Amino acid sequence: xxxxxxxxxxxxxxxxxxxxxxxxxxxxxxxxxxxxxxxxxxxxxxxxxxxxxxxxxxxxxxxxxxxxxxxxxxxxxxxxxxxxxxxxxxxxxxxxxxxxxxxxxxxxxxxxxxxxxxxxxxxxxxxxxxxxxxxxxxxxxxxxxxxxxxxxxxxxxxxxxxxxxxxxxxxxxxxxxxxxxxxxxxxxxxxxxxxxxxxxxxxxxxxxxxxxxxxxxxxxxxxxxxxxxxxxxxxxxxxxxxxxxxxxxxxxxxxxxxxxxxxxxxxxxxxxxxxxxxxxxxxxxxxxxxxxxxxxxxxxxxxxxxxxxxxxxxxxxxxxxxxxxxxxxxxxxxxxxxxxxxxxxxxxxxxxxxxxxxxxxxxxxxxxxxxxxxxxxxxxxxxxxxxxxxxxxxxxxxxxxxxxxxxxxxxxxxxxx
Amino acid sequence: xxxxxxxxxxxxxxxxxxxxxxxxxxxxxxxxxxxxxxxxxxxxxxxxxxxxxxxxxxxxxxxxxxxxxxxxxxxxxxxxxxxxxxxxxxxxxxxxxxxxxxxxxxxxxxxxxxxxxxxxxxxxxxxxxxxxxxxxxxxxxxxxxxxxxxxxxxxxxxxxxxxxxxxxxxxxxxxxxxxxx
Numbered sequence: 001x002x003x004x005x006x007x008x009x010x011x012x013x014x015x016x017x018x019x020x021x022x023x024x025x026x027x028x029x030x031x032x033x034x035x036x037x038x039x040x041x042x043x044x045x046x047x048x049x050x051x052x053x054x055x056x057x058x059x060x061x062x063x064x065x066x067x068x069x070x071x072x073x074x075x076x077x078x079x080x081x082x083x084x085x086x087x088x089x090x091x092x093x094x095x096x097x098x099x100x101x102x103x104x105x106x107x108x109x110x111x112x113x114x115x116x117x118x119x120x121x122x123x124x125x126x127x128x129x130x131x132x133x134x135x136x137x138x139x140x141x142x143x144x145x146x147x148x149x150x151x152x153x154x155x156x157x158x159x160x161x162x163x164x165x166x167x168x169x170x171x172x173x174x175x176x177x178x179x180x181x182x183x184x185x186x187x188x189x190x191x192x193x194x195x196x197x198x199x200x201x202x203x204x205x206x207x208x209x210x211x212x213x214x215x216x217x218x219x220x221x222x223x224x225x226x227x228x229x230x231x232x233x234x235x236x237x238x239x240x241x242x243x244x245x246x247x248x249x250x251x252x253x254x255x256x257x258x259x260x261x262x263x264x265x266x267x268x269x270x271x272x273x274x275x276x277x278x279x280x281x282x283x284x285x286x287x288x289x290x291x292x293x294x295x296x297x298x299x300x301x302x303x304x305x306x307x308x309x310x311x312x313x314x315x316x317x318x319x320x321x322x323x324x325x326x327x328x329x330x331x332x333x334x335x336x337x338x339x340x341x342x343x344x345x346x347x348x349x350x351x352x353x354x355x356x357x358x359x360x361x362x363x364x365x366x367x368x369x370x371x372x373x374x375x376x377x378x379x380x381x382x383x384x385x386x387x388x389x390x391x392x393x394x395x396x397x398x399x400x401x402x403x404x405x406x407x408x409x410x411x412x413x414x415x416x417x
Numbered sequence: 418x419x420x421x422x423x424x425x426x427x428x429x430x431x432x433x434x435x436x437x438x439x440x441x442x443x444x445x446x447x448x449x450x451x452x453x454x455x456x457x458x459x460x461x462x463x464x465x466x467x468x469x470x471x472x473x474x475x476x477x478x479x480x481x482x483x484x485x486x487x488x489x490x491x492x493x494x495x496x497x498x499x500x501x502x503x504x505x506x507x508x509x510x511x512x513x514x515x516x517x518x519x520x521x522x523x524x525x526x527x528x529x530x531x532x533x534x535x536x537x538x539x540x541x542x543x544x545x546x547x548x549x550x551x552x553x554x555x556x557x558x559x560x561x562x563x564x565x566x567x568x569x570x571x572x573x574x575x576x577x578x579x580x581x582x583x584x585x586x587x588x589x590x591x592x593x594x595x596x597x598x
Contacts, residue, residue: 023577023578036452036496038455039455039497042455043589046589047589047592047593048589048593064452065453070453072453073453076453076455119495120494120495121493121494121495121519123495135495135519136495136519136522137495137496137497137500137519137522137523137526137527138495138497139497139523139526139527139587139588139589140522140523140526140588142589143526143588143589143592146589146592147592149592151578153578185440185489185492186440186488186489186492186515186517189489189515189516189517189518190518190521219489219492219517219518220518221518274440274442361449362449362450363449363450363452380442380444380493380494382442382443382444382445382493383442383444383445383467383469384444384445384448384467385444385449389448389467
């Protein structure tokens with residue numbers, strides 16, 4: 001019997017022949033944390049060791065509340081900077097870099113076959129580059145800092161075969177929303193999700209990122225695309241390291257196999273207050289909203305910003321809405337600037353924020369008032385996530401958010417093609 | 418010595434229609450607005466602070482209480498405050514048909530018992546368990562009894578790794594004991 005991707009990576013890392021369900025103790029290649037490093041530091045101090053075990057494995061990116069919005073957040077950032085200095089951590093990225101998951105990939109830490117853990121649930125994103133990457137909590141993050149080890153349960157794997165060609169105006173976001181809507185927010189709890197098939201290979205790295213990022217919203221431990229030529233090309237400009245892809249064997253055992261023909265998928269919307277409450281745009285068309293959000297780690301790359309700009313070019317957003325744009329990183333921001341994409345968005349009336357998590361998690365920048373409704377490209381629509389618990393969040397693609405912003409009401413982006 | 422048999426008052430997290438609430442995500446358990454807090458003892462007062470109908474839970478909960486929730490409890494973010502806030506209130510354990518993956522890990526690593534119970538929805542629906550009942554649960558063997566009604570039911574006992582970490586008193590103690598070996 002062959003092995004799945006996850007069984008292979010965790011077998012190699014543990015030095016044992018392991019299968020789904022086994023528990024392994026492994027040393028991750030990298031460990032990511034963000035503003036929550038302040039809390040991790042507190043935990044680490046309780047562990048009883050002076051120095052972190054492997055400083056070169058620790059990656060810290062400040063992104064959640066940047067620049068600091070209050071004295072408390074400023075104090076947390078300050079403690080993190082001091083810790084970075086004290087422990088001699090070289091992989092520290094301050095507030096001017098962007099959202100941790102995007103920055104992590106840009107900096108060449110995410111390589112095929114690597115094992116990466118991060119104290120953020122969307123650590124699953126690096127599966128877009130063929131990485132086994134999973135979110136963990138901060139106690140275990142502190143423990144990994146101290147011991148260089150973590151226990152993991154080898155996950156079963158759900159294989160999702162993608163075929164067919166996406167219709168114009170439909171994107172990776174619609175695909176993953178459709179999959180989550182059909183299967184439920186807990187369908188992949190504790191499990192791995194493999195995206196494979198001819199249509200999977202057609203996806204850009206940016207689009208793969210969207211699917212792996214949101215695999216977390218099915219409860220997945222990790223989500224991934226097998227590394228291929230597209231990954232190799234993407235990484236060639238970032239790192240000189242030799243790429244060694246890991247793929248599931250043909251005869252590996254899968255928990256289940258799902259199939260999707262992308263040509264049959266139209267624009268989708270996740271309605272409040274769970275990500276699996278998904279409907280075709282046509283069913284909610286005409287719904288007025290107050291705030292649009294284009295960007296975040298889910299949809300804040302050049303590909304996404306361009307998709308929005310192509311619709312907003314020469315148009316103005318409705319006076320009844322405000323639209324916030326958050327690029328995923330400084331690099332993506334710069335690319336969009338140089339291509340004139342940002343100019344188009346600003347001319348249309350959008351407000352551009354610095355790359356960071358900002359409004360997505362409701363800590364600052366664009367917090368919603370009671371009774372307000374947001375239409376967002378982010379990954380979560382939990383009650384109260386963006387501010388008041390009496391506000392609502394609808395999730396959609398950049399094209400859908402941009403098109404809807406023009407009339408101030410939810411609409412099918414294909415009417416602007 | 419770790420405690421294995423818990424006796425406590427039960428809270429069944431139902432909505433106003435009387436259904437066990439599913440998909441209680443980490444934003445409902447512990448809102449983003451309080452993420453800057455790093456001291457666990459301060460987290461209790463925000464537990465379930467964003468869950469419709471349960472905002473006053475911290476003022477009603479007593480040490481030793483037991484929580485029963487719907488499927489996919491703790492979905493969403495990796496924030497550990499969503500576990501720590503219950504530990505701060507000295508809730509003894511949480512049972513649910515299933516848990517968010519990272520939430521479950523966080524609880525295991527904190528040495529906080531979280532137990533899967535497949536029949537919980539049926540038990541709650543038939544009112545075989547109700548808020549205010551006293552329950553007794555042996556987490557080693559998964560045997561549970563509603564001492565208010567005499568009804569017995571089964572929960573999944575602690576898994577091997579879960580028990581080792583629980584017995585050690587949390588991940589740190591567990592990791593330190595591994596280092597010493």
